[in-house]
Amino acid sequence: MGILALRGTTFVLTTHTLQSDTTCARRLLPRRATTPAMSTAAHKVVAKAKTAGRRPPSVLRDIAYGMSLGLFAGYLWKLHHWSNQRRTREFYSLLDQGKISVVADEPRAGADDD
DSSP: OEEEEETTEEEEEEEEEOSSSSOEEEEEEEOOOOSOOOOHHHHHHHHHHHTTTSOOOOHHHHHHHHHHHHHHHHHHHHHHHHHHHHHHHHHHHHHHHTSOOOSOOOOOTTOOOO
């Protein structure tokens, strides 16, 4: 018989006979807890140990992240508007130069109107 610990839970490794005496299989059975349940103070110690490696939340860091994301999103929005402005300016310059027209051409003489 051996003992196996997996993620804080202890299992006892035993052998049991199945169909016949020669066929054996190993099965994991949970071991009964011999220690009493943890007290509230112990829970606090465990919770503090879990967060020991993490940085505490910082308001200034959150403000800096929000401002940088806002500036980046604003820059992308301005790029979109600058692109629309450039296309409009090009359209009116081509219209002034006479290279394009907004008037529809007359239909050809042999085309059907139906």
